[in-house]
Amino acid sequence: MPNPTAAMLVIGDEILSGRTRDTNSYHLAGELTRVGIDLAEIRVVPDDHEVIVDALDSLRSAYTHVFTSGGIGPTHDDITADAVAAAFGVGIDVRDDAREVLEAALARRGRTVTADQLRMARIPDGATLIINDLSGAPGFTVGNVHVMAGVPSIFVAMVATVLPTLETGAPRLSREVRFEVGEGRIATPLRELAEEMTAVTIGSYPFRDGEVHGTNIVVRGTDPVMVDEAVARLEAIRTAIGTAST
């Protein structure tokens, strides 16, 4: 059975303006690969209601899961929860369980909840909360959309809460073989190997290390036997090149 698929939707003007570097996608990509969910697309969109709704509609119908980051705080530019409610055509309001989580977190810092902070307890109807230890503002899941914070430490905590609740697939194994020659000198045997071994994917990534123009070849697949076989074949290619050039 093929692995479940996923998209990441990053919401925030600050990424598109170059103010902030998105680190959440990279974290999610690694975690999903580890558990066997195939991340198939990442999209970054601005703080714009219609654009967010359109992106949610397009991604949630195309993939098993959609993970979002950003836009769930208490200020006017936090519009993700409303966009998710609109995309699913459900209502949204302050929910008692979310309010209790928020009140408890603020009480630990000696504060009460302001009217603005209460916006963070607005949850689309039918959602499941994503509780985390770092922030009193919960994320939530509606259908196949998992809505999480943009602040990286809180995003990480929320991913750790959500992932164990999902059906996962076969972890995608990845092994790397380093060639100290440029891509152009190994492209032909690589292409032949990739055409023959369709159970794995073979990626070619050039690098420079001082004077060396080299290439890292990455084998990915879910079947350990096939991945090992591909690595052995690559090592044989490397030996043949080394012999040829001496």
Next chain:
Amino acid sequence: MPNPTAAMLVIGDEILSGRTRDTNSYHLAGELTRVGIDLAEIRVVPDDHEVIVDALDSLRSAYTHVFTSGGIGPTHDDITADAVAAAFGVGIDVRDDAREVLEAALARRGRTVTADQLRMARIPDGATLIINDLSGAPGFTVGNVHVMAGVPSIFVAMVATVLPTLETGAPRLSREVRFEVGEGRIATPLRELAEEMTAVTIGSYPFRDGEVHGTNIVVRGTDPVMVDEAVARLEAIRTAIGTAST
């Protein structure tokens, strides 16, 4: 007149698997903001011909410019040039001027061009080359799509070649005001200011600095007078909060 818009299309399995951190989007975002082209979307897609063609079609009709990174090397997983040709419905073949650039660059390293390396001189019909000093393999522009390398240093060099050739808009100014209180305590005056001053956008970004839960407020706009005015209003809000809390 509104600024030109742009999308970034990052092509590569290595980003989606979490092997490689995409740094090209962040670089492009900063450069576009500086010259007054509004980056409206970033999309990351895998090394899959149909997916790349679909993304190109959707993005090039929605935005003034599309910038791509990745997939223009000599190996079997470098399929961007063919996807661009397919998206525009034009032919693609080795082109003499691209071959000359490639041969000259390899000659400087004492090498001749292999059949595989010659793949990097395959250019869609009607394209303009994007020459760079770091790599002999040129990028190219077809219509409103600018096709560049994935290797960050080469991507940076290609962006530096392309941007001066484009019509640009009003640079988007950005100024930041730091509040040493959480978002929840300033959300109301912020919302009122954002509703009143529609010539700027006001973003709110929480941070933690040791024990301080603070908020950076970012004002963005193209009119320096309005940006200054918004910053002055934010500083007045900050003073009022400081007075209220003493």
